[in-house]
Amino acid sequence: MRAIGGWIGTGLVVLVAGYAGTAGATAITGAGSSFGAPIYGAWGEDAAKDVGITLNYQTIGSGAGQNQARARTVDFGASDAPMSATALHDARLAQFPTVMGAIVPVINLPGVGDNQLHLTGALLAQVYDGEITSWNDARIAAVNPGLALPDIPVAPVRRADGSGTTFVFTTYLSQSWPQWQAQEGAGTSIQWPVGEGARGNDGIAAAVRNTQGSIGYLEYAYAAGNHMVMAQMRNRHGEDVVADHASFEAAARSAKWADDATRRVDVLDAAGAGAWPIMAATYVLIPTDPTDPAQGRAVRDFFVWAFDRGDETARKLQYVPLPPEVKVGIESFLKQ
Numbered sequence: 001m002r003a004i005g006g007w008i009g010t011g012l013v014v015l016v017a018g019y020a021g022t023a024g025a026t027a028i029t030g031a032g033s034s035f036g037a038p039i040y041g042a043w044g045e046d047a048a049k050d051v052g053i054t055l056n057y058q059t060i061g062s063g064a065g066q067n068q069a070r071a072r073t074v075d076f077g078a079s080d081a082p083m084s085a086t087a088l089h090d091a092r093l094a095q096f097p098t099v100m101g102a103i104v105p106v107i108n109l110p111g112v113g114d115n116q117l118h119l120t121g122a123l124l125a126q127v128y129d130g131e132i133t134s135w136n137d138a139r140i141a142a143v144n145p146g147l148a149l150p151d152i153p154v155a156p157v158r159r160a161d162g163s164g165t166t167f168v169f170t171t172y173l174s175q176s177w178p179q180w181q182a183q184e185g186a187g188t189s190i191q192w193p194v195g196e197g198a199r200g201n202d203g204i205a206a207a208v209r210n211t212q213g214s215i216g217y218l219e220y221a222y223a224a225g226n227h228m229v230m231a232q233m234r235n236r237h238g239e240d241v242v243a244d245h246a247s248f249e250a251a252a253r254s255a256k257w258a259d260d261a262t263r264r265v266d267v268l269d270a271a272g273a274g275a276w277p278i279m280a281a282t283y284v285l286i287p288t289d290p291t292d293p294a295q296g297r298a299v300r301d302f303f304v305w306a307f308d309r310g311d312e313t314a315r316k317l318q319y320v321p322l323p324p325e326v327k328v329g330i331e332s333f334l335k336q
Contacts, residue, residue: 025052026298032065032078034201035165035219036282039099040078042313043306050309053302059200063162063188069093069285075299077285080164081188082264089261092288096263096330097281098303099319100252102220103169104243104278106228108208109135110150117231118143118240121176121269121277127215128156128173129180130194135213143234150213157207157216160197162188168280169217172268217278220248221317235277236269243276245318251275252320263330281322300334307331 025048030040037059044055060068062079069077070091077093088095105119123140126132132139136149159166167188174181184190196214198207201222208216208228220243223230232240241247254272258264267279284303290296307330311321322330 025054026294027054027056028075028295028298028302029056029058030065030076030078030284030299031058031060031068031074032285033062033080033164033282034059034222035062035080035101035103035280036078036098037201038219038221038225038317039310039314039319042317043302043310046310046313047302047305051301051305053298053305055302059202061159061161061188061200062164062167066285069287072287072291075286075290075295078282079285080280080282081167082262082281082283083285085261088285093285094288094333095261095283095285096303096333097265097283097322097326098306099314099321100248100255100265100267100279100281101319102243102248102251102276102279103165103172103217104220104223105231105233106205106208106216106218106223107231108212108214108229110152110212111148112150112229114229115232115242116147118147118234119231120234121172125173125177125180127154128158128192128195129177129184152213155211155214156195157198157204157211157214158192158195159189159199159204161199163200164188164280164282165201165217165219166190168268169278172278175269221319224318233277235275236271237273237275239274241274241276245315245320247274247276248279248318248320251277251279252323257326304331304334 040057048054062081065077065079068074083095133154135154136151170186174186198204201218204216204218205222205226208214230243232242234240250272251267251270254270255265255267265281269277286299307327314321
């Protein structure tokens with residue numbers, strides 16, 4: 001059983017400790033992204049058994065993960081919103097992606113099952129902008145012919161904490177609907193026009209499960225782990241696609257990689273046929289001048305191990321591993 005705890009709760013703390021299989025085991029700490037929490041928890045459990053590096057990871061959101069990395073209160077921070085090259089330089093941090101994954105809309109609609117509802121980026125933006133207030137709105141009905149949409153209010157649920165998942169989601173809304181870009185924009189935390197706030201992926205999952213007529217956005221592993229009802233999304237080719245490993249891989253194949261210190265990847269609304277449109281990478285932040293060089297070395301060794309041995313675990317949790325040629329470059333940096 002993976003040490004990732006329950007999916008729904010007040011906060012997810014991944015703790016892999018007490019391993020006695022390797023003499024002189026090293027404990028490292030990380031904090032931040034809830035998007036990356038399931039894979040870091042699973043890698044942590046496996047690395048403790050395999051190489052004796054134990055991990056204490058706390059899910060506090062991407063914004064707080066960046067702040068803790070800056071403050072050196074953890075050995076690494078984790079964020080779904082990549083930092084700029086200037087911000088990395090000023091904070092004396094290095095950044096690299098670890099895996100790619102999907103964000104999915106989840107719903108609680110009476111009589112509507114998994115993958116029966118079809119949505120577009122523009123519809124999502126209008127729901128979260130308060131333009132669409134009822135589920136039987138003609139604009140939703142137009143892309144769902146034959147589906148009996150209930151005449152109940154739309155109840156959007158969104159993150160209340162600083163969140164890389166929100167950064168990715170609002171960036172997608174900005175690309176999908178000009179009015180959203182002009183009025184709300186994108187960020188880890190924005191002024192939402194409507195909706196109920198919830199903290200973390202687990203808070204979103206709980207709120208949607210408990211509120212009829214609600215819609216939220218979740219990292220796929222949380223949605224699947226909670227058996228949430230998901231919607232299909234229409235991609236840039238006009239294809240209505242299901243959130244699954246095939247559509248995630250299709251998006252990853254057409255990702256655009258930055259050739260600079262940010263090591264960021266653009267996989268949002270990717271050009272590939274069959275691609276899931278709301279995809280992103282999650283990133284790790286490590287000090288370039290760690291206060292404890294031994295801890296810094298252990299963090300680097302942990303992620304080298306993860307890139308070498310962690311792909312199967314990532315796929316089981318429905319993440320997409322980085323391409324081999326990308327991993328080679330990151331591992332070369334980590335081994336310095």
